[in-house]
Amino acid sequence: xxARLAQPFFSLPHSMKNLVILLAVASFVCAMTVSAASxxxxxxxxxxxxxxxxxxxxxxxxxxxxxxxxxREAISIKPHSASNILLMTNLGMVYSMMDSDxxxxxxxxxxxxxxxxxxxxxxxxxxxxLKMRRDKDAFAEYSEILQLDSLDAESRYYHGLIALYSGNxxxxxxxxxxxxxxxxxxxxxxxxxxxxxxxxxxxxxAITYYEILISAEDxxxxxAGLAGCLLHLQNLSEASATIAEGLEKYxxxxxxxxxxxxxxxxxxxxxxAHADANKAIKLGANPTRVNALFKKK
Numbered sequence: 001x002x003a004r005l006a007q008p009f010f011s012l013p014h015s016m017k018n019l020v021i022l023l024a025v026a027s028f029v030c031a032m033t034v035s036a037a038s039x040x041x042x043x044x045x046x047x048x049x050x051x052x053x054x055x056x057x058x059x060x061x062x063x064x065x066x067x068x069x070x071x072r073e074a075i076s077i078k079p080h081s082a083s084n085i086l087l088m089t090n091l092g093m094v095y096s097m098m099d100s101d102x103x104x105x106x107x108x109x110x111x112x113x114x115x116x117x118x119x120x121x122x123x124x125x126x127x128x129x130l131k132m133r134r135d136k137d138a139f140a141e142y143s144e145i146l147q148l149d150s151l152d153a154e155s156r157y158y159h160g161l162i163a164l165y166s167g168n169x170x171x172x173x174x175x176x177x178x179x180x181x182x183x184x185x186x187x188x189x190x191x192x193x194x195x196x197x198x199x200x201x202x203x204x205x206a207i208t209y210y211e212i213l214i215s216a217e218d219x220x221x222x223x224a225g226l227a228g229c230l231l232h233l234q235n236l237s238e239a240s241a242t243i244a245e246g247l248e249k250y251x252x253x254x255x256x257x258x259x260x261x262x263x264x265x266x267x268x269x270x271x272x273a274h275a276d277a278n279k280a281i282k283l284g285a286n287p288t289r290v291n292a293l294f295k296k297k
Contacts, residue, residue, distance in 0.1 A: 048077050052087070059090075064098045085111055089121045096128045104128045119148055126158065135162050153179060157188050164196060172196060187216050194225060203229035220246060224255035231262050239263055254283035258290055265293055 051074035058067035071091040075084050088111040095104035108125040111118065122145050129138035142159040145152055160175030176192045183189050190209045197206035210226035213219070223246030230239035240263055246256045261276035277290045 048074050048081070051077065055087075055090075059094065062097075064094050068094045068098065085115050085118065085121070089118070089124055092121070092128070093124050096131060101128055101132050117148055119145055119152065122148070123152075123154065126155070130158065135166070138162060139166075151178070151182060153182050153186075153188065156182070157192055160192060161195065164199060169200065187213065190216070194222075198225055198229055201232065203232045218249070220250035220253040220256060223250070224253065224259055227256070227259040227263075231259060231266070234266070236263060236266060252283055254280045254285035257283060258285050258293075261290065262293055 051070045055067045055070035055074065058064070058070060068091060071087050071094065075087055078084065088107055092104045092108035092111065095101070095107060105125065105128055108121055108128065111121040112125065115121065122141055126138045126141040126145065129141060139159060139162040142155045142162070145155040146159060156175045156179045160172045160179065163175065164172035173196070176196055179189050179192055190212045194206050194209035194213060197203070197209065206229045207226060210222050210229065213222040214226065223242055227239050227242045227246070230242060239259070243256055243260045243263060246253065247260070250256060257276045257280035261273045261280060264270070264273035264276060273293070277293060280290050281287050
């Protein structure tokens with residue numbers, strides 16, 4: 001029943017996959033380097049703080065090479081400043097946004113070596129590992145974060161998703177139970193539970209969360225996920241309406257064509273089913289998965 005879960009986190013063709021490949025630069029924290037009592041003149045004259053501000057502005061406009069240069073300059077001006085750990089943490093993420101992920105990890109490793117309990121550095125390191133598709137290493141990093149803070153919602157979310165896709169259902173269930181207790185009405189919790197219930201074939205339970213997601217964010221993967229649940233339940237009329245609505249908004253989504261091929265197959269419209277299957281493959285769907293629709297059970 002659950003054999004399809006025992007695969008690497010990022011290799012699955014499941015429609016929720018792209019939701020867990022999110023990477024954002026951590027919010028720049030140079031403001032923490034300035035005392036609330038510091039007069040403006042001190043800021044205007046301090047090269048360290050000026051460089052921090054320039055790095056902040058560069059990050060905001062997505063000029064990451066300039067941001068990295070300014071952060072390195074700031075660190076070199078005051079090499080023993082306690083604030084440098086924050087700059088290094090952000091520098092690691094800037095390197096990642098430049099696709100210099102090995103350098104990003106080395107920078108974050110240096111920050112963690114100096115301050116092992118700094119959750120921000122560990123969270124950023126986990127994000128980089130996810131981007132690099134090193135899901136086992138990311139899982140280990142999120143486990144470390146949860147040792148520091150068992151109620152860290154982001155870590156619970158990703159820790160649970162990686163566990164789910166690895167076939168570790170009990171860990172996923174436990175993580176998402178904690179997440180639901182913390183933020184029952186959040187979009188993140190809805191994503192987690194929709195994924196959990198659909199991948200473990202609790203399709204009726206998953207439907208509620210996909211409907212919440214569609215109302216809140218209206219993304220193609222939610223229409224596809226909802227359609228898949230409805231098709232598993234043989235609710236063809238609602239599946240048809242969901243797919244039609246999704247394709248009207250996202251006419252180039254391969255998952256929606258995959259599910260329409262499934263729908264047409266179940267309605268014995270085989271010519272239409274094969275046409276949709278071919279369209280799904282042309283748009284990037286996994287051919288093996290698509291062609292499996294037409295294999296005899």
